[in-house]
Amino acid sequence: MSLIELSRKKSPWVIHVGTGGCNGCDLEILACLTPRFDASRFGVMSTGNPKHADIMLVVGPVTLKYKEIITNLYNQMPDPKVVIAVGTCASTGGIYQGCYGHCGSLDKVVPVDVYIPGCNVRPEAVIDGLVLGLDILNEKERKILEEKKKSKGAA
Amino acid sequence: MLKILANIGKNLISKPYTSNYPFTPYQHFPGVRADVTFDGTKCILCGLCQRSCPAECILIHKEQEQIEYLNTQCIRCGYCVRVCPTNAISQNEVYTKPSRQRLTVYTKVTNENAPVIKKRMAAEAAKKAAAEKPATAGTGPAKPAGEKKVDEKKTSA
Amino acid sequence: MKTTIQFGPQHPVWVEPLRLKLTMDGEIVKDCELEAGFCHRGLEKKFEWDYNKGAYLSERICGICTQHHSTCYCTAVEGTMGLEIPRRAAVIRTIMLELERLHSHLLAIGLTLESIGFENLFMLCFRNREIVLDMFERTTGNRVLHGINIVGGVIRNIGPEMAKELEDFCDIMEKRCLDLKDMILKSYTIRERMQGVGVMSEQLARDLCVVGPVARGSNVPYDIRAVAPYVLYNEIKVKPIVETSGDCWARSVVRVRELFQSIDIIRQCIPLLADAGEDIFAKSKTLPEKEYFTRVEAPRGELFYYAKGKKSKEMDRIKVRTSTYGNGPGFVPLIKGSHLADVGLITITFDPCIGCFDR
Amino acid sequence: MDVKTVTQQEMQDVARRLRAAGTRLITIVGYDSGDTIQVSYFFQPFPEGKAETYRVVVPKHGGNEEVESITPIFPAAYIAENELAEMFGVHVKGVPGRFFLHESINAPLRRKAP
Numbered sequence: 087m088s089l090i091e092l093s094r095k096k097s098p099w100v101i102h103v104g105t106g107g108c109n110g111c112d113l114e115i116l117a118c119l120t121p122r123f124d125a126s127r128f129g130v131m132s133t134g135n136p137k138h139a140d141i142m143l144v145v146g147p148v149t150l151k152y153k154e155i156i157t158n159l160y161n162q163m164p165d166p167k168v169v170i171a172v173g174t175c176a177s178t179g180g181i182y183q184g185c186y187g188h189c190g191s192l193d194k195v196v197p198v199d200v201y202i203p204g205c206n207v208r209p210e211a212v213i214d215g216l217v218l219g220l221d222i223l224n225e226k227e228r229k230i231l232e233e234k235k236k237s238k239g240a241a
Numbered sequence: 242m243l244k245i246l247a248n249i250g251k252n253l254i255s256k257p258y259t260s261n262y263p264f265t266p267y268q269h270f271p272g273v274r275a276d277v278t279f280d281g282t283k284c285i286l287c288g289l290c291q292r293s294c295p296a297e298c299i300l301i302h303k304e305q306e307q308i309e310y311l312n313t314q315c316i317r318c319g320y321c322v323r324v325c326p327t328n329a330i331s332q333n334e335v336y337t338k339p340s341r342q343r344l345t346v347y348t349k350v351t352n353e354n355a356p357v358i359k360k361r362m363a364a365e366a367a368k369k370a371a372a373e374k375p376a377t378a379g380t381g382p383a384k385p386a387g388e389k390k391v392d393e394k395k396t397s398a
Numbered sequence: 399m400k401t402t403i404q405f406g407p408q409h410p411v412w413v414e415p416l417r418l419k420l421t422m423d424g425e426i427v428k429d430c431e432l433e434a435g436f437c438h439r440g441l442e443k444k445f446e447w448d449y450n451k452g453a454y455l456s457e458r459i460c461g462i463c464t465q466h467h468s469t470c471y472c473t474a475v476e477g478t479m480g481l482e483i484p485r486r487a488a489v490i491r492t493i494m495l496e497l498e499r500l501h502s503h504l505l506a507i508g509l510t511l512e513s514i515g516f517e518n519l520f521m522l523c524f525r526n527r528e529i530v531l532d533m534f535e536r537t538t539g540n541r542v543l544h545g546i547n548i549v550g551g552v553i554r555n556i557g558p559e560m561a562k563e564l565e566d567f568c569d570i571m572e573k574r575c576l577d578l579k580d581m582i583l584k585s586y587t588i589r590e591r592m593q594g595v596g597v598m599s600e601q602l603a604r605d606l607c608v609v610g611p612v613a614r615g616s617n618v619p620y621d622i623r624a625v626a627p628y629v630l631y632n633e634i635k636v637k638p639i640v641e642t643s644g645d646c647w648a649r650s651v652v653r654v655r656e657l658f659q660s661i662d663i664i665r666q667c668i669p670l671l672a673d674a675g676e677d678i679f680a681k682s683k684t685l686p687e688k689e690y691f692t693r694v695e696a697p698r699g700e701l702f703y704y705a706k707g708k709k710s711k712e713m714d715r716i717k718v719r720t721s722t723y724g725n726g727p728g729f730v731p732l733i734k735g736s737h738l739a740d741v742g743l744i745t746i747t748f749d750p751c752i753g754c755f756d757r
Numbered sequence: 758m759d760v761k762t763v764t765q766q767e768m769q770d771v772a773r774r775l776r777a778a779g780t781r782l783i784t785i786v787g788y789d790s791g792d793t794i795q796v797s798y799f800f801q802p803f804p805e806g807k808a809e810t811y812r813v814v815v816p817k818h819g820g821n822e823e824v825e826s827i828t829p830i831f832p833a834a835y836i837a838e839n840e841l842a843e844m845f846g847v848h849v850k851g852v853p854g855r856f857f858l859h860e861s862i863n864a865p866l867r868r869k870a871p
């Protein structure tokens with residue numbers, strides 16, 4: 087295990103993106119990072135910069151105006167990256183089904199790895215989702231390393 | 242200064258405030274709202290929950306005699322529990338675990354008092370009575386009762 | 399030399415998306431342009447819907463003031479039907495409203511402190527907030543979106559045991575809030591950072607018709623609980639809390655002082671539960687047909703719902719005017735002429751809720 | 758809820774009178790009844806008094822309706838008038854008329870004439 091892989095496993099940095107739901111799940115993510123459900127125990131740190139982030143936590147249905155921005159954020163994140171749809175709205179659209187102002191669930195815009203159902207999600211569920219997201223992150227990392235080895239061997 | 246010392250002493254003795262969640266079991270208060278479960282032995286397939294659900298997450302298939310519940314789309318409001326005339330819907334207290342796919346739960350309805358099933362059984366009985374000789378084929382649908390199944394939702398909203 | 403800075407939509411200060419286009423001259427903001435609509439989902443169209451489902455939809459306009467939204471919606475729809483809710487339901491609604499004000503103000507104070515880099519007190523605010531959320535989980539069944547308000551009353555009762563627990567909760571909360579108040583008001587650092595920043599004069603506050611703690615921080619005693627009393631505020635008299643200086647400090651102090659006001663109101667409500675009758679739900683015999691409007695004092699200010707029925711289960715028109723909608727025009731004149739470092743602080747003391755603003 | 762129906766010109770005078778008396782503007786509500794667009798103005802006298810409602814009825818002319826702006830009198834009306842313009846597809850004089858909506862959506866709350 088390389089040093090980078092180890093550090094990534096031990097300390098994933100998350101970026102929190104609110105795309106226009108109610109703020110319920112936003113608050114629960116904040117509650118996750120604060121004393122009661124301290125996610126920093128696993129080295130999770132919230133960052134405002136997508137270029138430093140490994141995991142993207144997305145809240146809310148993707149509104150039409152935000153569609154472009156969230157693809158930009160996704161493209162700015164370095165590989166390997168994991169997208170977690172937090173809450174019902176981000177996963178499927180939830181109660182906002184059929185509103186004209188948004189383009190439905192998150193997976194129509196960017197590929198989603200983990201769905202956390204719940205309206206609003208409990209902080210425990212967010213922690214569970216982060217743990218599941220870490221596994222996926224490691225899988226992706228390994229895949230990238232194998233591909234690199236293969237290309238090196240071919241050369 | 243003395244106050245600070247007292248505070249430090251108190252904090253040294255007291256337990257940590259942080260809940261140790263993934264290593265200790267999940268704790269909650271009674272009456273917490275989470276996803277719902279359908280009781281196939283009580284449901285009469287009236288379709289009231291489907292019409293009243295704000296998030297359109299319950300689909301009643303009358304022909305297949307089963308209830309499709311889109312767990313990921315449910316908003317846990319509990320309105321279906323209140324409107325159900327036969328108390329066939331109950332609300333769980335433990336949240337749904339995160340998953341890699343969207344969750345859909347199918348419930349098979351086996352209540353013999355449901356009008357649709359009564360009609361079918363009456364029709365079957367009539368068929369049986371009308372044609373005694375040819376053996377009737379099994380008409381039961383493929384999925385057994387209460388089976389949980391994970392699959393991708395096919396149609397988009 | 400003039401430069402243009404895009405502040406947002408994804409910015410660490412705000413949880414939610416909002417864009418400010420700042421034209422800078424050195425460190426000073428010369429011009430500011432507000433762009434909203436990143437959260438616009440089109441809920442007013444969606445509200446042309448079954449009025450029972452609308453209560454759940456109105457809750458999901460904003461996750462921080464859910465109870466205020468659904469109370470306001472339910473009162474408006476009850477008005478169109480001419481329905482009066484039972485007294486016990488009114489008491490329960492009032493308790494929930496005040497609990498929600500507590501948690502919203504703690505959140506706002508915490509975020510303000512975080513934006514000036516005071517992480518410790520931010521964590522302490524959130525720690526205190528968790529007690530309120532626990533109380534919510536016990537009484538309503540969910541931490542943030544409560545879902546107990548329906549048209550005609552509430553669906554969960556507060557029994558005598560829960561009332562006793564609420565009393566204990568008030569004692570604990572008051573103690574913790576006193577600690578918090580001491581720490582904030584006596585802190586030299588916080589005062590020096592926030593005093594004199596983003597001053598909104600009384601005249602400007604009156605001109606722009608700002609609402610809530612923003613108006614009360616600028617010496618405008620505008621509080622719907624006192625001006626146009628709703629549910630139980632006819633009996634429980636509320637005196638608006640006013641600060642005179644109108645800067646970021648004044649707005650924060652108003653919020654700190656309102657914590658104690660809320661605790662006091664909850665204390666006054668608990669004895670009313672004992673002799674309030676057993677009914678918590680009144681079934682309506684008519685369908686919504688008239689037009690009606692209600693106002694509620696949400697944690698961020700005045701919240702307005704206009705409802706119009708058409709003698710069927712579907713509503714004809716629901717208009718939502720939220721408190722950030724009223725405070726929105728106030729951003730721009732305050733930001734003009736301030737330093738770039740203060741932009742985040744000024745906007746966060748308005749306690750912006752973009753989910754409300756855009757709907 | 759009692760509503761006073763006024764013409765557009767009277768509304769300007771009413772707004773000026775209320776502004777001089779220190780009244781607060783709550784909001785502007787639009788409503789499409791099919792063949793007319795009703796614009797209701799809600800005011801709250803301050804520090805005390807009952808809320809007042811004034812209504813202007815604008816007949817529909819296929820998207821060319823014009824509403825007089827009260828933003829010069831009440832600066833607080835800016836967002837509300839923008840919203841009125843973009844939601845109902847009317848022209849409010851002197852406001853840009855696009856604040857919340859994405860470019861691809863036009864006048865979502867406007868109904869078809871019966």
